[in-house]
Amino acid sequence: MKQAREPRVPQTITVYTDYKSPYAYLAKDLAYALEDSRDIVIDWLPYTLAIPDFLGSARVDETGSVVEQDRTPHQWRRVRYSYMDARRYANARGLVIRGTQKIWDTSLAGTALLWAKQSDRDAFRRFHDLTFERFWQRQLDIEDVAVLESVLDEAGVPTNGFEAYVTGEGRMEHDNARAAAEDGGVFGVPMFVLDGELFWGREHLDLICTRLDATGIHAR
16 A cells, blocks of 8 residues: 655745835735745745945935935935836836835834734735835835734734734844844845745746756746
């Protein structure tokens, strides 16, 4: 009598993300498609970017006029190019990316992501989608716990205990995840991690698929 085979454990790919990154927004649906097409699991983790450390800081008013800034000309060129580049890809997919008026602290939203992961995948994705979409339409105060809780509720993620979580255990989980990411070499988002190998940016998804094919994890 043949012995029954153990069911295959799906391959896990870790994806580090940050809601204030337009490139992370553009990678989100592509990561969903990868997960839906193969026997893999995407493990979403927050990596809250410290943008002033490498791009300086700035604040603009409703008209786009700079009212406060601490950037070199080189940093301004990089920022302006990044928004232009992100918008051309977003426009092709019907997504809206409006430049932010300041550099937001997305650590609360990253902690909310960890909370949403405890729910089912569909509810998590609804939260993830709503947060990205509304933030980049300038319709979401991503630094407000009550606002994030309302998005969780709308997405179908239970919220009982959320407020205590984001100021206690959840904040520790967020900070520990960020520290572990940096220990593993992570420096930006979106960052895909497959078998300890880092792939920065959605443009590497074809290579990731090649790696998966080589291990027998083919598209369905």
